[in-house]
Amino acid sequence: xxxxLVLGTGLIGTSAALALSARGVRVHLxxxxxxxxxxxxxxxxxxxxxxxxxxxxxxVAVPPAHxxxxxxxxxxxxxxxGVIDVGSVKGGPARELxxxxxxxxxxxGSHPMAGSEKSGPLAASADLFEGRPWVLTxxxxxxxxxxxxxxxxxxxxxxxxxxxxxxxxxxxxDAHDRAVALVSHMPQLLSSMVAARLESADETAVRLCGQxxxxxxxxxxxxxxxxxxxxxxxxxxxxxxxxxxxRDLEGTVGALRSLESAQEGERxxxxxxxxxxLRRGNxxxxxxxxxxxxAPAVYESVIVMISDRPGELARIFADxxxxxxNIEDVRIEHxxxxxxxxxxLMVEPGxxxxxxxxxxxxxWAMRAA
Numbered sequence: 001x002x003x004x005l006v007l008g009t010g011l012i013g014t015s016a017a018l019a020l021s022a023r024g025v026r027v028h029l030x031x032x033x034x035x036x037x038x039x040x041x042x043x044x045x046x047x048x049x050x051x052x053x054x055x056x057x058x059x060v061a062v063p064p065a066h067x068x069x070x071x072x073x074x075x076x077x078x079x080x081x082g083v084i085d086v087g088s089v090k091g092g093p094a095r096e097l098x099x100x101x102x103x104x105x106x107x108x109g110s111h112p113m114a115g116s117e118k119s120g121p122l123a124a125s126a127d128l129f130e131g132r133p134w135v136l137t138x139x140x141x142x143x144x145x146x147x148x149x150x151x152x153x154x155x156x157x158x159x160x161x162x163x164x165x166x167x168x169x170x171x172x173x174d175a176h177d178r179a180v181a182l183v184s185h186m187p188q189l190l191s192s193m194v195a196a197r198l199e200s201a202d203e204t205a206v207r208l209c210g211q212x213x214x215x216x217x218x219x220x221x222x223x224x225x226x227x228x229x230x231x232x233x234x235x236x237x238x239x240x241x242x243x244x245x246x247r248d249l250e251g252t253v254g255a256l257r258s259l260e261s262a263q264e265g266e267r268x269x270x271x272x273x274x275x276x277x278l279r280r281g282n283x284x285x286x287x288x289x290x291x292x293x294x295a296p297a298v299y300e301s302v303i304v305m306i307s308d309r310p311g312e313l314a315r316i317f318a319d320x321x322x323x324x325x326n327i328e329d330v331r332i333e334h335x336x337x338x339x340x341x342x343x344x345l346m347v348e349p350g351x352x353x354x355x356x357x358x359x360x361x362x363x364w365a366m367r368a369a
Contacts, residue, residue, distance in 0.1 A: 001025055001159050003055040005080055007070055009033075009040035011116060012086050013061030014124035017045035019164040022126050028055065040121040054078055057156045060085040063226070064233035068096035075103050082153035084108045084160070088180060089233035090137045090173035105147040108157050109137040109173060111180070112166060117221040127165065134166035137173040181237035188219055188227060189242065195220035211333045252277055299328050299346040302355050303367040306343045308334075316343060316364065323358035325351040342367060 002025060006017040009031040017027045017040060027046030031037045041048050058080035060070045067085045071093075074083050083106055087093060090109040097107060114132040116123055136157055138149035161168045171179070195217040198206055231238060251273060258270025306312050320327055329346035347355055356366060 001056045001156060001163070003051060003057075004028070004046075004160075005030065005051060005055045005058040005074075006046065006061060007031070007058065007074070008061030009036045009045070009121050010061060011119050011121070011123045011128075012112065012114075013059065014040040014043065014045050014121040015114075015126065015128040016059055016061065016086065016112075016160070016164060018043065018124055018126035019129065020160070021046055023163045025163065036121055040124070043121060043124065045121070045124070050079065055080045057081065057160060058083045059160070060087075063087070063229040064089045064093060065229060067093035068100055068102065071097055071107055072100045072102040075106060080106075082106050082108065082150070082156045084110045084153075084157050086110055086112055087233075088184065088230050090135075090176045092177075092233050094137070094139065094173050104139040105150045106153055107139070108149050108153050109139075110157060111135040111137075111176065112164070113184075114166070117219050119223045119226055129161075130165040132166050133169045134161045134164070135169050135171050135176055136161075137171055137176055177234050178237045181234055181241055185231060185234060185238045186241045186245070188222065189231075189238070190245075191217055191220040211331060248277065298349070300349045300352050302345045302347060302352060302359070304343045304345065304359060305340065305365040305367060306332075307340050313343070316345075316359070319359055319362045319364070320345065320355055322362075323351075323354050325355045325358075 001020075004017075004020055004025050005028045006013045006020075007030045009017070009029055013031075017029060021027050021044055028051045029037050029040050029046045029048055030050060031040075037048050040046070058074045060067055060074065060083060062070050062085075064087045067087045071083050071085060074080055085093060085107075087109075088111055090111060094104075094107075094109055098104065112129050112132060112134045114129050116128075136154070138154055158168055194213075198209075198213075198217070255270040255273030255277075258266045258273070261267050261270070304316060306316065317327065325347055327345050327347060331344040331346075332341055333344065334341040345355070359366065
């Protein structure tokens, strides 16, 4: 791939453009908002304006409701040999493109499973997709009354994914939409629902927020307008999952009410109901892929007290390296009202003693995990 056109210079479009430009692809940028194009170009994502001739691949990075019309326009004008979109919903845009008379042979739906609670070109990064799944939903021969996705377009998409450092995953479009409803769209709504409980909460309660509530509400900072666009394109599957969650919630509320009962039998039944939900949560959590997409590993924690000063994290990582210990994951918990906190270092179980010994010798204070 030598040339590309990126339409839509938000987080995903600009990140893809940055990755391609960094690897020598000549990228042209387009967006309805000229200011976003100028910003993306100033970051080194490409050049403003349409190409003079036909590019190898067009990447459509617009809201789901506009994907089909944008793809059809690129095809009608012959701007690219192949067209992919990077929207988070796949079935609806593909059917709409067919309704508009678009060519399924030169089009391929795709969805990079990467993002951020931040949006816009300034949030973009050339390494946003590194190691992340990138779903492809090619149209099969005979589907939607026409030819399937051309091999040339599929190969261009695979080259794009390789240049972005992502991992290709092939799925059927509607299966993809059901999957992202479960692992992306539903969690966004739940995070927002939890965060919404804090809006009118007493200030004293809010000051007690710890790492758990921060983890749960992180993605609640996402752009509401963007999520209305996404959810409007995939409402049915998301509603189905929320309905199942509502049944779980109703059962849990009943179990908690039973724990208030004066009858021992009801209290026991309530405790059993809550425990069953928590056990199901344990079973589901262990299915979440771990490092490099592999089966989740069991790590142990070394919790270190750290002051809020520049260079402290770098120093603790360097000291861990001196012990020959690899940090598999890290979390930071800030202490309320103090210029300090705790760093939770996740390591292989066999490395705990060596790491604790090295850190103590270098003056770090630790808390029991």
